Amino acid sequence: MGILTDVLKNMFKKPFTIDYPKKKSKISVHFRGKIHVDRKKCIGCYLCQMNCPTGAIVVNKKTKKAEVDLGLCILCSMCAEVCPVKCIYFTNEYENQVRAKNKLKPRKR
Amino acid sequence: MHKTCLFPIGPQHPSLKEPLFLKLYVDGTTVKDAVFDLGYAHRGVEEKLEGKQVDTALHAVQRTCGICSQCHTMAFLRTVEGFAEVEIPDRVALQRVIVAELERIHSHLLWAGVMMHELGLDTLFMYFMREREKILDVFDELTGNRVHHSSDLVGTSKRTFSEENLQFALSTLDSIKENLISYRKTVDSHDVIRDRCIGKGLITKKDAKTFGLVGPVARACNINNDVRVNSPYMGYKMLKLNSIMRTEGDAHARTLVRLDEVFESMNLVEQACNQIPKGSVVPKYPVKRIAQGYGVGASEAPRGENFHFVKVVNGKTARVKLRTPTLANLIMFPEAVKGADITDVPVIVMSLDPCISCMERVAVVKDGKSEVWTSHELFKGEKK
Ligand code: SF4
Ligand code: SF4
Numbered sequence: 068m069g070i071l072t073d074v075l076k077n078m079f080k081k082p083f084t085i086d087y088p089k090k091k092s093k094i095s096v097h098f099r100g101k102i103h104v105d106r107k108k109c110i111g112c113y114l115c116q117m118n119c120p121t122g123a124i125v126v127n128k129k130t131k132k133a134e135v136d137l138g139l140c141i142l143c144s145m146c147a148e149v150c151p152v153k154c155i156y157f158t159n160e161y162e163n164q165v166r167a168k169n170k171l172k173p174r175k176r
Numbered sequence: 177m178h179k180t181c182l183f184p185i186g187p188q189h190p191s192l193k194e195p196l197f198l199k200l201y202v203d204g205t206t207v208k209d210a211v212f213d214l215g216y217a218h219r220g221v222e223e224k225l226e227g228k229q230v231d232t233a234l235h236a237v238q239r240t241c242g243i244c245s246q247c248h249t250m251a252f253l254r255t256v257e258g259f260a261e262v263e264i265p266d267r268v269a270l271q272r273v274i275v276a277e278l279e280r281i282h283s284h285l286l287w288a289g290v291m292m293h294e295l296g297l298d299t300l301f302m303y304f305m306r307e308r309e310k311i312l313d314v315f316d317e318l319t320g321n322r323v324h325h326s327s328d329l330v331g332t333s334k335r336t337f338s339e340e341n342l343q344f345a346l347s348t349l350d351s352i353k354e355n356l357i358s359y360r361k362t363v364d365s366h367d368v369i370r371d372r373c374i375g376k377g378l379i380t381k382k383d384a385k386t387f388g389l390v391g392p393v394a395r396a397c398n399i400n401n402d403v404r405v406n407s408p409y410m411g412y413k414m415l416k417l418n419s420i421m422r423t424e425g426d427a428h429a430r431t432l433v434r435l436d437e438v439f440e441s442m443n444l445v446e447q448a449c450n451q452i453p454k455g456s457v458v459p460k461y462p463v464k465r466i467a468q469g470y471g472v473g474a475s476e477a478p479r480g481e482n483f484h485f486v487k488v489v490n491g492k493t494a495r496v497k498l499r500t501p502t503l504a505n506l507i508m509f510p511e512a513v514k515g516a517d518i519t520d521v522p523v524i525v526m527s528l529d530p531c532i533s534c535m536e537r538v539a540v541v542k543d544g545k546s547e548v549w550t551s552h553e554l555f556k557g558e559k560k
Pocket of ligand 2: 118119120121122123124135139140142143144145146
């Protein structure tokens with residue numbers, strides 16, 4: 068019986084889901100979305116590369132700047148934690164699916 | 177004497193969420209014997225964890241499970257902080273417990289939803305999922321990620337939960353509590369649920385002890401093996417907690433144990449939020465670099481005891497062994513389904529709460545003797 072009253076109540080409520088592509092869901096300011104490296108600030112110290120669990124972030128040997136392979140990154144924020152100049156940060160972008168693989172900036176492996 | 181015939185379920189089957197091969201030997205519709213086969217979702221977790229710095233390995237070990245990522249953090253940190261003798265402040269200890277208990281709530285609600293779906297009650301499934309969604313929003317606010325929280329480091333946490341964060345967590349729990357009480361009442365009294373669960377997948381206390389079951393499955397057989405009670409760790413030392421136990425040992429008891437644990441966890445989160453020292457902040461990373469040592473540690477995951485062995489050599493992990501609770505509980509499956517009707521099998525499997533891909537480690541056993549395979553041989557699929 069309990070469930071029946073619940074069903075009846077919910078029939079007259081607004082839907083719990085949101086109209087997704089038109090409306091974006093509210094996310095917190097601390098949310099770790101797409102990772103971003105500030106290339107101007109990066110000093111090429113290799114600390115992030117040494118601490119990344121998946122090997123997603125690698126310092127480019129020529130430019131001496133860190134680059135992230137977005138397909139490998141698990142958004143764990145370990146690199147941001149160790150970076151001495153704090154030039155790695157996470158945007159609030161959570162729609163990270165792409166249609167073409169090269170948009171994830173993959174490295175040759 | 178009838179002959180039994182083999183009824184395969186899996187490795188890919190609409191009613192299974194993960195690849196698992198159940199072989200049921202049936203006579204008519206009665207299950208006479210059952211075997212399960214693993215190895216379809218092996219990911220090489222332990223191999224991936226070798227040769228990493230401790231903090232790095234911590235972020236990798238959380239990815240073992242998508243539902244209970246914090247319990248792996250807790251077990252791993254308990255181990256390394258144990259042997260390296262790192263003292264953690266109260267704030268960090270309680271923050272970890274808050275995340276872990278919220279995770280237990282979300283895991284049990286997810287499980288309850290899927291169980292109801294398995295019983296054919298999709299309305300309840302939707303309701304449980306709706307409440308769970310709010311918990312995920314709390315994770316988002318507290319830790320920055322909805323599923324893999326990555327909120328901790330050795331000896332510290334990544335961020336200090338602000339007073340508003342804790343208030344948000346408490347108010348969310350308040351808002352779902354009333355609904356959950358009514359769902360629990362429904363689960364306890366609904367005729368379909370009672371008919372399909374009571375007396376199904378019966379496990380006796382003796383069997384549960386012999387097979388070494390863990391978590392809610394054992395607690396439904398009146399065995400208290402809650403790691404949080406028996407050997408409290410981190411913030412649990414400061415909190416008061418009751419183990420939820422039942423005596424029936426069937427699928428219905430397991431359902432109710434899990435639902436009651438949700439309320440107990442809410443209680444724990446409330447206690448922890450109130451006990452966090454006001455105005456304190458988490459220590460700065462790094463607290464301590466761990467160079468050498470080895471040890472074991474356990475934490476109470478939503479599904480039971482989660483056990484880690486960690487060995488660190490020259491600042492890098494040399495070996496990490498994980499034993500996830502599903503492995504301990506799934507062993508009971510052939511016994512639990514023996515004599516059951518074939519239509520009850522999905523309910524019985526679900527009531528053990530299997531999480532297959534977390535527990536897959538390769539084991540090759542031929543003619544009763546174990547063999548050692550190198551990674552190269554495994555890759556090729558044959559032994560030289
Ligand atoms: S740790 Fe920071 S400064 Fe060093 S290489 Fe990485 S991004 Fe650049
Ligand atoms: S967030 Fe984690 S996985 Fe991604 S680049 Fe940084 S350390 Fe590597």
